[in-house]
Amino acid sequence: MAGSPLKRRTFVLLGAAVAAAAGARTSVAAAASSAPAGTPMPVRIVDDRATPATRALFAYLKRQQGKGILFGHQHDLTYGFTFTTPDGKASDTRAAVGDYPAVFGWDTLILDGDERPGTEDGTEAENIAALSRCIRQGDARGGINTLSAHMPNFVTGKDFYDTTGRVVSQILPGGAKHSYFNAFLDRVAKAVKGARRPDGTAIPVIFRPFHENNGGWFWWGAGHTTSGEFIELFRYTVEYLRDTRGVHNLLYAYSPNSSLGGDPTGYLKTYPGDRFVDILGYDSYDEAAGPTPWLDGLVRDLAMVVRLANERGKVPAFTEFGESGTEVRDPQWFTRLLQAVKADPLARQVAYMPTWANFGGTKRAYVPYPGHVLLPDFVRFHQDPYTLFAADLRGVFAARTTAVRNGPSMHLVTPTDRQRVTAAKSTVRVRVTPAGASRVTYSVNGGRARPLRLGADGYYSGAWSIDTALRKKGSATLTVRARVDGKTLTDSAVVLLGEVAPLPAGWVDDFERYAGDDVAVSEAYTHLNTHTLTLSPDHKSSGSYGLAYAYDFTAAEFTGIGKSVLADWSAFTSLALWLRGDGSENGGALEIVADGVQFQYRFALADTSGQEIRAPFSEFQPAPWDTTHATAVLDTARLAKVTAFNLYLGRGSGAVTKGIVYVDDIRAE
Template sequence: MGAAAVAASGLPLPAAAAGRATPVRIVDDKATRETRALFQYMLDLRGQGVMFGHEHSLSDGFTFEGMDGESSDVEAVTGDYPAVFGWDTLILNGFQKPGVYGGTEEENIEALSWAFEASDAQGGINVLSAHLYNFVTGGDFWDTAGRVVSQILPGGAKHADFNAFLDRIAAGVKGAKRPDGTLIPIVFRPFHENNGGWFWWGAGHTTSAEFIEIFRYTVEYLRDTKKVRNLLYAYSPNSSFGGDPTTYLKTYPGDEFVDILGYDAYDNSAGSAEWLSGTVKDLAMVVDLAAERGKVPAFTEFGESGEEGRNPQWFTDLLGAIKGDPGANQVTHMLTWANFGGNNRAYVPFPGHVMEADFVAYHDDPYSLFTSDLEGVFDARTRAVKNDPFLHLVTPTDRQRLTTSENTIRLRLTGGHAARATYSVDGGRPVRLCLDEDGFHSAPWMVDPSWLDNRSVTITVNAKVNGREHTDSALVLLGEVAPLPAGWIDDFEGYAGDDLTLSEAYSHVNANTTTLSSDHKGSGSFGLAYSYDFTSAGYTGIGKSVGADWNDFSALKLWVQGDGSTNGATLQVVALGAYFEYNFGLSGTEGQEITAPFSEFRPAPWDTGHADELLDAAHLAEVATFNLYLGYGGTTATGTVYVDDIRAE
């Protein structure tokens, strides 16, 4: 959309700049005037257009090399800049430009500030994502070893290291200023796509409660400890949800900690009707949730994956689907990933690219907004609504397993002062919690060694603020679980009979539910009841980290009871970046042992980069993940299959 059209479009120019100040309720009720105005601008934008965003648009591309604050692949194709500029905390590590590999912390903090300033100078809005390196192993964000979130929470062995990195984020954000000294507003999007299992903060590597607490801690540390006043906070899990708000909210940190409800989705189907329909359905769900909560809805990350350029009209097809839905068309912005140049994928077409003409048409569509379409983004007159007191139990987290007698109860109270704070165990005698030097109300909890027998107890914390009781609680598991034998993935006996603990141990893709079954099992007390729903997507899956050498074994085995359907199951072993699969049917209704020889596994059809590889000794030495997928066979869309005793033998 061009600048001339915006004046006649009815877009929210600086409309709120005059008259009475608009009340806004955001995470930081002490945020700068410009940060509050940005939030209000995005709220007002709903239904009037979708701002286009691009990651690293000013630092990387196919049409330029050096950074001058002006060169951009988006500008090279459209003559315009993205309305939203994405950056990442990898700049602070020196692993992405304008950060410098081997540079000092101070140099890379300044580089992050420069990135925000360069985008702001072009008239855009800044978003910061966070691909955080593994604080336990020192590996990258793909390294899922070490139960990292549990170690960076308060009391964890790597908590101080996490704080130190947050200090660097705070410095880079607070250093982002306009020439007149005004702080530049930034949307911070930490721990994105957490419902997938590919990052160390993702499903199967942390629990929902741990994720919620590390998100809350991050916000509280930046806002309350570091006094960062120019941030809005975004929550952005990954597709797909089948339009189910319950699944989307499973790891939601709470309205007190989120300004923007986001959604990430990549398309490897070349814009198929199924993918477009599912994406629009989920976006409409996010829009509804945002409206209920007074939040901004956004398509926080999107892109075409698979073979590049298969659908030359991909951008306009996607925009058309979003525009055509009265719910999805309320999202405020949609940001695609970076053009890192060289042999990397182009998420935005460059001159001569097969999708260039379509991207120009996407830009010219009146509903697609670029920087030339923005006006008055930071001008609205607003006043912050004071946040209410909020209490939450920080440690231990819900479903956390404690294996030692010495533990610490911590609660955080913001927005008020407690006359008295206490904790109790299973409704027993209240024990006083005292305010400590880190801002928690805390106290030691000595667990009787005889209780470390795989039992569960409920910890409840209470505080009275201005005469009103505030409370929170967590179910805690006590004692070690006997380790499984070598090669075993799961026998479903180590979850204390608790379905939520089971669910938290796996990553989940698309619509499924996992529960423990005492009636359908191969051995022991429990098996897995794996319920599927293909009404929104043609497959579903669960996954678990392995991190083992399987060279002593020749096959994957498991007990399975099918449901008599024409649907199929796929065993997937991920090793050295390759995805090996073995398929079998679910038509049988009697429990049976399935044996899948490693010699019969083949790379997934879509994994073309490893098409000629075998699940050989080199791969078996580095098994990273096991996944169990179910696929639609054309007749039965919902049902339950049962699984037990998954192991390599």
């Protein structure tokens, strides 16, 4: 979601199967380019039973690459500064430039009555019908529909910003809240299937669940779930909607948040796989002090996304963007953005770029309205031949296509990679689609293969008994294999075993609990902007490991990591940690989130000897951007309500943009 307070305020198949999939993509592209005129175009998408219009939409977006970028707007017909009562025709975009956006964005919050035209007192059926109606109205205005999903916390019942409860692990198969998640997806399925044209055909929708997951502001984000859990949640969502609920008018989009420094490793860390994604998206809002750093990083990341999409036969998209400052800082913001994207031969190939909703009140006007300082520039943005609005679209759903059938695939559903299993037994679940398997097995650490049986729930499953000796080792590699059509499909996961002793009161981390696993320590933290976390056996205060925090300011002025705390620190007087700086002029900030306020203590990175830092709570100040709490004090009342610890590194006046800082033993004392 654009402009969220947290975002503004805080800094497979293996082996031969992979090669076969790559070859299939190449052959599909070759067939499409060499097919005789009038021959249906072959398309490979997640749902090989998708409706003709859905296949045609995918083909159109691929065909459009490099010819122009479709402009989009969230809630264009339901929220605005130029109208109060939605009628399906009034639009801030239309008021600004005389045309509708090419892409209309909606959200599943309509289903809960939290965004209109859904209503809090509406029945389930009424709010489902409201979302279906939005999709029909966007289609009637000549646009393409997308659907994002700000899902409630299924554990606590609160909203998507409530990151407590390890929600993802609870809603995956076998989890205590799995049925709650299914019920939510049932409503999505009804709304999407109910969005039909007058002739009865289903309207295609681009579904974008679990967006910006590399940030920590949503319960499905970094630090609140593991990459393995996220991947399986995305896969489960696709398979449930497509295979269980029979929804065949969806394309599926994956969209991490900026900044990634152009590094595909970070982007692909939670990638569900080519079998589950049609559109490679990317979200980014301009929150920089000036346009150049943001634009440079944006173009670098978009080029990376386009490169990955082209390699995989996917559609690249700039799935959310906007100017998120508290005031307009650049009256040519839209055209500067467009020119920067157009100037890069790869970045210019993104298919569409939607901005966020004009919710009104004190929130940003992402689409300028008459009288707004950015309106003249937005008009020029609209007039540029490279931007496409609704009136510019031709033949979006007209292409004659044929679906390339997806071959069999298999993935390990539970336990997920780096999941901690504390019990003596765990259920191994494997999904094989679309074909059945003659034999499915699991093995532990390369040992004897044990059979898994197909159940009524559609999973091959079996009980894994974990003996005491294995649990004492702390981890095991679980490998599953399926024999399908004469081929063996394989997947595996590293499973963490046994209980971890709780840290003493006041402690954030001692970096000993990860058994030397760099992936595990990275999964435990939220991440903002470009950096790498690894365990360091050489630079530490005590024990076997410290943390090596390698930062990169190439694409951003700062970077940050964070950890949920949820503790009462009222008995303590200071925050302490061991720190070894890198000798640069860059700096850092310790941040304590207490009673909803972010308090910071700044420090230098000049010392390279390694030393204890003790920051008295009395010296913490509210974050400088938080004018609402400018006079707040980190007193005992607030320290009783600590929810998170964050560590930020920021660029100083020197030339150093990359370095490594070592930390250890972070605790209140």
